[in-house]
Amino acid sequence: MISRRHLLATLGMAPFAGAFSLPRAWAQAAGLHGIAMHGDLKYPPGFPRFDFVRADAPKGGELRQGVLGSFDSLNPFIVLGDPAAGSGSIYDTLTLQAQDEPFSEYGLLAEAIEVAPDRSFVAYELRKEARFHDGTPVTADDVVFSFETLKTKGHPFYRSYYANVAKVETAGTTGVRFTFDTTGNRELPLIMGQLAVLPRHYWEGRDFTRPSLDVPLGNGPYRIGTVEAGRSLTLERVADYWGAALNVNVGRNNFARLRYDYFRDETANLEAFKAGALDVRIERVARVWATAYDFPAVRDGKVLKLELPDETPAGMQAFVLNTRKPLLRDARVRRALGLAFDFEWSNKALFYGAYTRTQSFFANSELAASGEPGPAELALLEPFRDRLPPEVFGPAWTAPVSDGSGQDRKLLVEAKKLLAEAGGKVVDKKLVAPDGTPFTLEFLMDDVTFERVTTPFIANLGLLGITAAIRTVDPPQYVDRVNNFDFDIVVGTFPQSLSPGNEQREFWGSLAADEKGSRNLIGIKDPVVDALIDKVIFAEDRAALVAACRALDRVLCWGYFVVPQWHITVDRIAVWDRFGRPETKPRYAAGFPDTWWYDDAKAAALKG
Structure with missing residues (x-):
């Protein structure tokens, strides 16, 4: 069951106004800092950070990864085109999933979450400080626009994913509520929290349904920097990112740049890694893992072969x-x-x-x-x-x-x-x-x-x-x-x-x-x-x-x-030893690259 211990008064916040005023019987469900699908939340109101991060993780450096194929679009939400790896990382969502709980979401763009006891609706109060990269505030209208655009113009996946949403409405500039056509769907309130919020003012006048290499406007910790069509994409950490100090972001998003280089096949990808042109490789082929990593950098300890336990369902x-x-x-x-x-x-x-x-x-x-x-x-x-x-x-x-x-x-x-x-x-x-x-x-x-x-x-x-x-x-x-x-x-x-x-x-x-x-x-x-x-x-x-x-x-x-x-029940990761990672790994994720960081001392030792 969703935890209802953390009441609005506990957070020191006022209830939603206008269209979202609730009957007194619902007051205990209002103003949550997070919601869980089944069971209680692990983290209480005001928690300082997630347990699986290093709070003072250094910021900076670059992480270079290899990708197969090519790309012709920077819009990852539509069925047409081949979107670039990382192109969805420029957007924040209403909530953020904790990687050490089965399914719990904590407020990101949303400051407070309100769920009806019968799961007939979920409402969010946006943080007033939330901003797109051009400085424009993130508003409830942007949330409505994002939902309606994804459902009507996005990949067909969204139409079935949001099929039970009957209505979405706003209250002022920061309140938004999703009303469902049925009750009892415990997952749907959490699903709505995963909605990527797009800028309405950017997309008006543009065709959302067509692939494009025009650099879109985001609101997340990274923005799209250098784009070489079909060859590479570099994300740059936003220096004045609005949510950097939030508890759900402490110790995360540590790299100054995330670069994705494209290769025609796995052989070229692997050779680029062995030559040091790539920093990390997630290995999915058992034969390659067993036979292809016997090269000098591995024997000298410059490249590490990690097998991190994976406790998530294999599907x-x-x-x-x-x-x-x-x-x-x-x-x-x-x-x-x-x-x-x-x-x-x-x-x-x-x-x-x-x-x-x-x-x-x-x-x-x-x-x-x-x-x-x-x-x-x-x-x-x-x-x-x-x-x-x-x-x-x-x-x-x-x-x-x-x-x-x-x-x-x-x-x-x-x-x-x-x-x-x-x-x-x-x-x-x-x-x-x-x-x-x-x-x-x-x-x-x-x-x-x-x-x-x-x-x-x-x-x-x-x-x-x-x-x-x-x-x-x-x-x-x-x-x-x-x-x-x-x-x-x-x-x-x-x-x-x-x-x-x-x-x-x-x-x-x-x-x-x-x-x-x-x-x-x-x-x-x-x-x-x-x-x-x-x-x-x-x-x-x-x-x-x-x-x-x-x-x-x-x-x-x-x-x-x-x-x-x-x-297989482990994640196989080969990495040049110039990075740090927290002592505690999230139970249900590898933590890569979300919680890792560039280590200047290790990088200098590699050069030496």
């Missing part, structure tokens, strides 16, 4: 099967494809045993289904028993385990049986669908990273009579095809938080299935899934949320919508 990374395609509509076919992927061989031969097979859409968290469904899960699932596979009501789904040979005969025989049950027939060693259509599949990719994983998978599909191939296209074409669901199979990720909510509609909801650019890449349109998503969103407490997520997890897993891949 799902997988081969995503597009059920809009006729050949992939049958669950038996999708299950057969999964049997042909030999994770055990890949982990041994390609990944140096670094990964764990993903068994859940909420992997690495208490939200993942396990064992038999408990009473709370059964209560959610029983009304739909006649519309669900019987397996949903038994043990949780587990991935097939191969013999590690790369071509497990037992699993492939099982896959052939499933394809035959689905009406597939082998003609001249080629599988054809019941209507005679040749069974062909295309794996769409935008880089070569996954080719070494996909090629053995394709070989096994060939043994089943399935003709499959990899199609690698440039990033803009890849984005366009994925946005239009023009693919058979892609490698996709569905990240999860410790407090899932409205984003589940974007991942699996029926309305998102037909919304171009949505994250429902699978194309799920199932009333049962929609109902379980609502149980997640409207969970009244943590126990109800866990049960709803586990029930949803069972339905998704037994639907065989993806071929799960793998995850």
Whole structure:
């Protein structure tokens, strides 16, 4: 439950005026300094700083990072174009999430937060000192403009994310309230706090929907400095940033400059790091981590290989099967494809045993289904028993385990049986669908990273009579095809938080299935899934949320919508040893680069 201990009087603030005057029965919920989705806030009113920062962290220096691909836009909020890395960092939000709590938000642009007990609305009082980079005050009109612009002109994601907001209104220049079309959605007040506030006076007269390299106006700790189209972008810390002294910002945003350099491929990126042209590299490829960091700077201790524990849910990374395609509509076919992927061989031969097979859409968290469904899960699932596979009501789904040979005969025989049950027939060693259509599949990719994983998978599909191939296209074409669901199979990720909510509609909801650019890449349109998503969103407490997520997890897993891949429970970061970081790492984040800083002494030692 949201903490209601911290009352308006505790903060020494006056209640909202005008349209936001509340009945006395609501007074205890007014003027909070922060809100939590479930449970109490960790930090009390007036807290000096977060526990995971160094209060006196030095300010200055530059951090250089590598990015793959290119960019043609500085607007990260729209579906068109390829936005530059870091381009969203110039905006402040109404609230800021604490990285050491499951889901709590504390006031950033907002000085005080007001939540109705039934979650029918959330209201914010803006800090009067909040400013855009041109010195213009941040007002309630800017908040309304930002919300309406993102919902009507932004990426389709925002339309589903804000679907339950019925009305937004202002009270004076600093009060704003979002009224919802339903009650009980515990996440929605926190979601609204994550709204990036854009300057209305800047965007009036400009086309928000078109990609542009015009430098936009922000209000956050950084502004966009040097832009080399498609090649690099540099963010510069704002010297007179309005919120530098706020408790939520103490010890954060320490670098004077954040530079993002673009590379065509990972090889060039890695070589630039090894040569010292980049400062840090977040490594995502186990083979590279195991074999490519044996160079002099590592052996001499000038480059550190860090493995920082990651306690956040792993979510799902997988081969995503597009059920809009006729050949992939049958669950038996999708299950057969999964049997042909030999994770055990890949982990041994390609990944140096670094990964764990993903068994859940909420992997690495208490939200993942396990064992038999408990009473709370059964209560959610029983009304739909006649519309669900019987397996949903038994043990949780587990991935097939191969013999590690790369071509497990037992699993492939099982896959052939499933394809035959689905009406597939082998003609001249080629599988054809019941209507005679040749069974062909295309794996769409935008880089070569996954080719070494996909090629053995394709070989096994060939043994089943399935003709499959990899199609690698440039990033803009890849984005366009994925946005239009023009693919058979892609490698996709569905990240999860410790407090899932409205984003589940974007991942699996029926309305998102037909919304171009949505994250429902699978194309799920199932009333049962929609109902379980609502149980997640409207969970009244943590126990109800866990049960709803586990029930949803069972339905998704037994639907065989993806071929799960793998995850790891650490963040692998290679860094030149010229930086400092706090002794305490935030529990649910790496803390990079948010709380790190440039260390002059270490930098001088490297040069020596």
